[in-house]
Amino acid sequence: MIKKIFLFLLxxxxxxxxxxxxxxxxFSKEIPIKASKELPALPDSALSHLRAAIRIPTITFGDGLPVDTLQFNTFWQLMEQQYPLVHQHLTHQSFNALxxxxxxxxxxxxxxxxxxxxxxxxxxxxAATAKQWTVAPFGGELKNDTVYGRGVADDKASLISILEATEKLLAQGFQPERDFYFSFGNDEETIGHGAQAIAKYMQEQKIKPEMVLDEGGEITREHFPELKRPVALIAVAEKGYMSFDLTVxxxxxxxSTPAKETAIDILSKGLVKLREKQMxxxxxxxxxxxxxxxxxxLSFAQRMAIANPWLFEKVLVGQLEKDKSSNALIRTTIVPTIVQSGMKDNVIPSVAKAIVNTRILPGQTPDDVEFFIRGQVDDARIVVTKASQADYNGPAAALDSKGYLLVENATYQVTxxxxxxxxxxxxxxxxxxxQPFSEAVIKFLPSTDSKGFHGIDERMPVSDFKRMIYFYQIILTQAGK
Structure with a gap:
C-alpha cells in the first residue's frame, strides 16, 4: 500500500x-524586434516654443481655489502666435473659459x-523645495540637451508636440483621413472640470471617438533593466480615484489635564491599523x-513563474509587492495624505481629521473600499465619509483595437x-x-523615465521631445490606414 502511494506521488x-x-x-521565445525610423531633425523653433510655454506659470492649486486667469489666457495668446496655421485651419471653442x-x-x-x-x-x-531646484522652476532653461521647468513633463511638452506636428503637416498641405479633435484641459491637476465639460459636449453632439490618446504610461529602461531594451508601458486602463474623510x-x-485618549490618539491608532493591512x-x-x-x-525562474500562474501566482505577487510601483498594479492602494487637528500648543483639540486617498482597481468600487476602511479601522468613533467624486474606471481598451495597434505601431517606429x-x-x-462613450482610451507618451515629475528639477531630454513630435505626426498621418 505504501509503495503504491509513493509511486502515485512520484x-x-x-x-x-x-x-x-x-x-x-x-513560452521561452525571443521578444520580437521591429524596425524603427530615424527621427527627423528638430527645428530650433520647436524648442523655443516649448521653453516659452514653460515660462508661463499656469498653476492650479486645488479644486475650487482661484487661479491666475491672466496666465492661462496669456498661454493661449502664445499658442496663437506660435501656431498660426493651426489657428487658421482648425476651429476651436472654449470650455469653462480656459x-x-x-x-x-x-x-x-x-x-x-x-x-x-x-x-x-x-x-x-x-516653497520648502524651491531652493533645491538647480534652475528657475519657470525659467524654461536648456541645459545639457535637457529642458527644465515645471510642467515640461506633465504635460506641456505633449500639448506643444501635438501642435508642432500639426503645424508642420499643415505647412505641407496635409489633411488627415479622419477627423481629429484636440482636447486641452486647464485643470487636470485638480479635478478636470475643463475636460469633463468637453467630454459632455462631445457626448451631447453624439461624437463617438474610435480612440482617445492621453498621457499615462511612458517608456522605461529603469524598471526592467534585465531586458536591456526599452519597454513602452501603453496604458489601456486606469485606476479610479476616491478620497475619504476620517473624522474623530x-x-x-x-x-495640562489630558484624558486617557484624545481625538488625535484615536485617529492616529485608526490610521496605523488602516496601513497595517492592504486590500x-x-x-x-x-x-x-x-x-x-x-x-x-527574463530569467528562467521568472519565465517559469509567468508561464505557470496557476502554480506560482503568489510567488509572482510576492515579488511585485516588494516595489511600491508594481504593488500599485495589483491592488487598490489606500494612504493618508492630509492630517488636520489643533490650533494652539496648550489646547487639546476636540476634532481630528484625516483625508485618505485611494486609487481603485478596475472591477472594484468606492463602496468596496469604504467597507474595507471601516472594517480595518474598527472604531465607531472614527466617522468615515466619502470626500470626493468617484472617478470612472471602466473596462480596458482592447489590444486588437485600431487605436491600440496604431499607438503600438507608432511606438515601434520612434523607439x-x-x-x-x-x-x-x-x-x-x-x-x-x-471612457463611457469611446471605443478605446489609451494613456501613453513616448517619453523615457520622466524625472522631477511633480517634484524638484522637472525636466525632459530634447531627444524625448523630438520623439514625441514625430510620434504624434505618425498618429496623425497613419490614422486612416
Missing part, C-alpha cells in the same frame, strides 16, 4: 514538473474620429498580458528595439471622462 510530481517545464519552454477643444476635419467624416489630449495646467512648486470628535480641553491583490488580465510579452526576456506592452495607469487622467 508520478504526480513528475507530471507536475513536466507540465511546468513544458509551459516554460513553450480649456479648449480643436477640430481638424478629415477627408472621410464617416470614419469615427480620434481625440488627442493634453493639459497645460501645472502643480505649484513647494472627542472632548478636548487644557493640555487583497488582484492580477488583472492586462497585467498578465504585460508579463506574457516581457517574459521571454529603437522597444517592447510595447499593455499597462495599467495608476494615476488619474482627464481621459477618464471620455
Amino acid at each position: 508520478v504526480a510530481a513528475l507530471l507536475l514538473v513536466g507540465i511546468v517545464l513544458f509551459n516554460t519552454f513553450r 480649456s479648449r477643444l480643436y477640430h481638424w476635419p478629415g477627408k472621410h467624416p464617416e470614419q469615427k474620429p480620434y481625440v488627442l489630449m493634453a493639459h497645460f495646467d501645472v502643480v505649484p512648486v513647494e 470628535d472627542q472632548a478636548g480641553g487644557h493640555s 487583497p491583490y488582484k492580477v488583472l488580465p492586462l497585467i498578465h498580458e504585460m508579463f506574457q510579452r516581457i517574459g521571454p526576456g 529603437k528595439d522597444v517592447i510595447p506592452v499593455p499597462f495599467l495607469s495608476v494615476g488619474a487622467t482627464d481621459s477618464k471622462y471620455f
Whole structure:
C-alpha cells in the first residue's frame, strides 16, 4: 500500500514538473524586434516654443481655489502666435473659459474620429523645495540637451508636440483621413472640470471617438533593466480615484489635564491599523498580458513563474509587492495624505481629521473600499465619509483595437528595439471622462523615465521631445490606414 502511494506521488510530481517545464519552454521565445525610423531633425523653433510655454506659470492649486486667469489666457495668446496655421485651419471653442477643444476635419467624416489630449495646467512648486531646484522652476532653461521647468513633463511638452506636428503637416498641405479633435484641459491637476465639460459636449453632439490618446504610461529602461531594451508601458486602463474623510470628535480641553485618549490618539491608532493591512491583490488580465510579452526576456525562474500562474501566482505577487510601483498594479492602494487637528500648543483639540486617498482597481468600487476602511479601522468613533467624486474606471481598451495597434505601431517606429506592452495607469487622467462613450482610451507618451515629475528639477531630454513630435505626426498621418 505504501509503495503504491509513493509511486502515485512520484508520478504526480513528475507530471507536475513536466507540465511546468513544458509551459516554460513553450513560452521561452525571443521578444520580437521591429524596425524603427530615424527621427527627423528638430527645428530650433520647436524648442523655443516649448521653453516659452514653460515660462508661463499656469498653476492650479486645488479644486475650487482661484487661479491666475491672466496666465492661462496669456498661454493661449502664445499658442496663437506660435501656431498660426493651426489657428487658421482648425476651429476651436472654449470650455469653462480656459480649456479648449480643436477640430481638424478629415477627408472621410464617416470614419469615427480620434481625440488627442493634453493639459497645460501645472502643480505649484513647494516653497520648502524651491531652493533645491538647480534652475528657475519657470525659467524654461536648456541645459545639457535637457529642458527644465515645471510642467515640461506633465504635460506641456505633449500639448506643444501635438501642435508642432500639426503645424508642420499643415505647412505641407496635409489633411488627415479622419477627423481629429484636440482636447486641452486647464485643470487636470485638480479635478478636470475643463475636460469633463468637453467630454459632455462631445457626448451631447453624439461624437463617438474610435480612440482617445492621453498621457499615462511612458517608456522605461529603469524598471526592467534585465531586458536591456526599452519597454513602452501603453496604458489601456486606469485606476479610479476616491478620497475619504476620517473624522474623530472627542472632548478636548487644557493640555495640562489630558484624558486617557484624545481625538488625535484615536485617529492616529485608526490610521496605523488602516496601513497595517492592504486590500487583497488582484492580477488583472492586462497585467498578465504585460508579463506574457516581457517574459521571454527574463530569467528562467521568472519565465517559469509567468508561464505557470496557476502554480506560482503568489510567488509572482510576492515579488511585485516588494516595489511600491508594481504593488500599485495589483491592488487598490489606500494612504493618508492630509492630517488636520489643533490650533494652539496648550489646547487639546476636540476634532481630528484625516483625508485618505485611494486609487481603485478596475472591477472594484468606492463602496468596496469604504467597507474595507471601516472594517480595518474598527472604531465607531472614527466617522468615515466619502470626500470626493468617484472617478470612472471602466473596462480596458482592447489590444486588437485600431487605436491600440496604431499607438503600438507608432511606438515601434520612434523607439529603437522597444517592447510595447499593455499597462495599467495608476494615476488619474482627464481621459477618464471620455471612457463611457469611446471605443478605446489609451494613456501613453513616448517619453523615457520622466524625472522631477511633480517634484524638484522637472525636466525632459530634447531627444524625448523630438520623439514625441514625430510620434504624434505618425498618429496623425497613419490614422486612416
